[in-house]
Amino acid sequence: MSVEETLNPLFKKIQELKPQFIQRLADAVAIKSVSGDETLRPEVVKMGYFLKSELEKLGAYDIQMKDLGIQPPPVDNPKLNLPPVVLSRIGNDPAKKTVLIYGHYDVQPAGIEDGWDTEPFELVVKEDEDKLVGRGSTDDKGPVMGWLNVLQAHKELGLELPVNIITCFEGMEESGSIGLDDLIAQEAETYFKGVDAVCISDNYWLGTKKPVLTYGLRGCNYYQIIINGPGADLHSGIFGGVIHEPMTDLVNVLSKLVDVNGNILIPGVNEMVAKVTPEESKLYDDIDFDVTELNLASGSDTAIYQSKKEILMHRWRFPSLSIHGVEGAFSGAGAKTVIPAKVSGKFSIRTVPDMDSAKLDKLVLDFVNAEFAKLNSKNTIHAELIHDGDYWVSDPFNESFTAASKATELVWGVKPDLTREGGSIPISLTFEKQLKTSVLLLPMGRGNDGAHSINEKVNISNYIEGTKTLGAYLHYFGASQK
Numbered sequence: 001m002s003v004e005e006t007l008n009p010l011f012k013k014i015q016e017l018k019p020q021f022i023q024r025l026a027d028a029v030a031i032k033s034v035s036g037d038e039t040l041r042p043e044v045v046k047m048g049y050f051l052k053s054e055l056e057k058l059g060a061y062d063i064q065m066k067d068l069g070i071q072p073p074p075v076d077n078p079k080l081n082l083p084p085v086v087l088s089r090i091g092n093d094p095a096k097k098t099v100l101i102y103g104h105y106d107v108q109p110a111g112i113e114d115g116w117d118t119e120p121f122e123l124v125v126k127e128d129e130d131k132l133v134g135r136g137s138t139d140d141k142g143p144v145m146g147w148l149n150v151l152q153a154h155k156e157l158g159l160e161l162p163v164n165i166i167t168c169f170e171g172m173e174e175s176g177s178i179g180l181d182d183l184i185a186q187e188a189e190t191y192f193k194g195v196d197a198v199c200i201s202d203n204y205w206l207g208t209k210k211p212v213l214t215y216g217l218r219g220c221n222y223y224q225i226i227i228n229g230p231g232a233d234l235h236s237g238i239f240g241g242v243i244h245e246p247m248t249d250l251v252n253v254l255s256k257l258v259d260v261n262g263n264i265l266i267p268g269v270n271e272m273v274a275k276v277t278p279e280e281s282k283l284y285d286d287i288d289f290d291v292t293e294l295n296l297a298s299g300s301d302t303a304i305y306q307s308k309k310e311i312l313m314h315r316w317r318f319p320s321l322s323i324h325g326v327e328g329a330f331s332g333a334g335a336k337t338v339i340p341a342k343v344s345g346k347f348s349i350r351t352v353p354d355m356d357s358a359k360l361d362k363l364v365l366d367f368v369n370a371e372f373a374k375l376n377s378k379n380t381i382h383a384e385l386i387h388d389g390d391y392w393v394s395d396p397f398n399e400s401f402t403a404a405s406k407a408t409e410l411v412w413g414v415k416p417d418l419t420r421e422g423g424s425i426p427i428s429l430t431f432e433k434q435l436k437t438s439v440l441l442l443p444m445g446r447g448n449d450g451a452h453s454i455n456e457k458v459n460i461s462n463y464i465e466g467t468k469t470l471g472a473y474l475h476y477f478g479a480s481q482k
C-alpha cells in the first residue's frame with residue numbers, strides 16, 4: 001500500500017474525532033501552566049501529569065516524569081522545584097526509525113486585565129471564525145495535543161505507527177528550558193538512544209495562507225537590571241527632587257541600549273554578527289511575504305522596514321533588543337504620586353550566528369554598569385542574566401525535511417516555504433549536538449496567532465489539518481529506508 005493510501009483512512013478518522021480533539025485542547029488550556037509565575041508552579045506540574053495520563057490512555061509506556069531538581073537563582077522562592085519532563089515511548093521495533101517529539105506544556109502569563117476579549121484559560125470555540133482562542137492554543141498546547149491526536153487516531157483505527165516515538169515534553173520552555181540541557185546529555189545514550197530525527201512543532205507559519213518548514217531559530221539571552229534606592233516607596237511631593245530615584249536611573253540606563261529604529265547601541269554586539277552572503281540574500285526572493293502581512297499580524301502600521309527582505313532579515317538573521325517591562329514600578333490605573341524604592345528592568349537580546357553568548361553577556365553587563373556609573377547616582381545597581389538559549393540553523397534538505405515537505409503538500413496542496421524563525425526554542429541545538437541527529441521544525445499555527453499576546457488563537461483548520469500533517473510526516477519519514 002502506498003503512503004497516500006494508508007493516510008486516507010487516517011485523515012478521515014482525524015476529521016471524525018475533531019470534537020474530541022477540541023475538548024482535549026480545552027482541557028489543556030484550562031490548566032494555568034505559566035512557568036514564569038512561581039505561584040503557578042503547581043499548575044505547571046498538574047499539566048505535566050495531565051500529559052502523563054493522556055499518554056497512558058493512548059498506549060505509551062516507560063513513562064518517566066523526570067525530576068530536574070530545584071530552580072536555580074534568580075528566583076524568589078529558593079526551594080522552588082522545576083516541573084517534570086515527560087518522557088514516554090510508543091513502539092520499540094528495531095526495524096523502524098525512531099522520531100523524538102519535543103514540545104512544551106508551559107505557557108506565557110495571561111490575564112483578562114491585559115486586554116483579552118475572553119478568559120485566557122477558557123478555550124473559546126468560534127466555529128464561524130474558524131478559531132480556538134485561549135492561552136497556549138498555538139504555543140504550544142495546540143501542537144502538543146496534535147501529537148496526542150495522531151496517537152489516538154492510530155489507536156482507534158488499529159493502524160500501526162510507522163515509526164517508534166519518544167516524547168519529550170517540558171514545562172520550562174517559556175522560561176529558558178532550565179535543566180533540560182543536562183537531562184538530554186544524561187539520556188543521550190539511554191532513553192534517547194537510537195533517535196533518527198527530532199521533530200518540533202512549536203513555531204508558526206510566516207503569514208496566514210502558506211505552510212512553512214523552519215530550519216533556523218534565533219537564540220535569546222534575557223537580562224534584568226535591579227536598581228535599589230530608598231528604604232521604602234516614598235511620597236514624591238516630599239522626596240521628589242531631593243533623592244536619587246531608582247526609576248529615573250533605570251529609564252536612563254534602558255534608553256542607552258537600543259534606539260527607536262531597533263539598532264542595538266551596545267558596542268561590540270553588532271560586530272559579532274555573520275555577514276550576509278550573496279547566496280543567502282537570494283534565498284529571501286522566493287518567500288511569500290510582504291509588509292501588509294506584518295501589519296495585519298501586529299495589528300498596526302508600525303513597521304520599521306517596508307521591504308520583504310529587510311523585514312525577514314531583521315526577524316531571522318540580525319539580533320534585536322526588546323525592553324519587556326519594569327517590576328516594582330507603579331503600573332495601575334490612576335495617578336499615584338509614588339517614588340518606587342526598588343525597580344527591576346527586564347530586557348532580552350535575540351541572538352544570531354556568529355554571536356558568542358558568554359561574550360555577549362560580558363559586553364551587555366559591563367555596558368549597563370558603565371552607563372549607570374556615568375549617572376553618579378547614589379542608588380545601587382545589580383545587572384544579571386536570567387536565562388539564555390542558543391540560536392540554531394540547519395540543513396532544510398535532509399530526509400526529515402523531505403518527509404515533512406511531502407506531508408505538507410499532501411494536506412495543504414502546496415509546497416511549503418522554507419523559513420527561519422525570529423523566536424527561540426533553546427533546546428533545538430542541544431538535541432542536534434547531543435543526539436547527533438537532525439532537528440525539524442514543523443509548525444501548526446499561523447503568523448497572526450498572537451503567541452505571547454492577547455487573544456492567542458489557533459485556527460480550527462490549522463489544528464485539524466496540522467494534526468493530519470504531523471501524522472503524515474511520521475508516515476513519509478517511516479517509509480524511507482532506515
Ligand SMILES: C[C@H](N)C(=O)N[C@@H](Cc1c[nH]cn1)C(=O)O
Nearest residue numbers: 139173174175176202220423424
Ligand atoms: C518559538 C517558541 N514557541 C517560543 O515562544 N519560544 C520562546 C522561548 C523563550 C522564552 N525566553 C527565552 N526564550 C520565545 O521565543 O520567546
Ligand SMILES: [Zn+2]
Nearest residue numbers: 104139140202
Ligand atoms: Zn513555544
Ligand SMILES: [Zn+2]
Nearest residue numbers: 139174451452
Ligand atoms: Zn512561547
